[in-house]
Amino acid sequence: MFVTPAYAQAAGSAGAAGAFAQFIPLILIFAIMYFLMIRPQQKRAKLHREMVAALKKGDQVITQGGIIGKVSTVRDDEVEVEVATGVKVRVVRASITQVLNPTAPVAANS
Template structure:
């Protein structure tokens, strides 16, 4: 029997296996810092923006409708889009707040 060259070669060391995973780990780290982390920050900012909505804020919905918040409930808002025209929208569909209402200072 003759030994083929593939069987005659010695097995590789353990350092080669670790070196193969280093590029995979680097790709994941780069992906995390360039894509995943900024998206998580945006989601957190949007969640805070939606939680801080109150009556009188002027908002834009995902559909592009601009209106003024007239009523705030648990999961939905009532938005006045024209005089006398009010629509109910889900709170999470608000994309931006154009004008925030400021609290009136108490006279002392």
């Protein structure tokens, strides 16, 4: 019943430090998830965007459906892929998963 004000203040400050200590594991879990899952996925997506942006005529590509062909025409958001002689398929640019044989730029004769 006769609690001094100093004891009452000490108990309140220990509770605030304890509340912060409860958030430390949550912060650590988020940091681990960021470096193990989110960051590598963003890096992979960036590489895919760069690969799709660099597509040009003559590249041999694989689509998400497993079709292997050679790029014959590149448009804004679609690519025309020649699967066999005279057989061309229009494919959305984002569905290209891999470039097998990129064509090298023609070197200047000197």
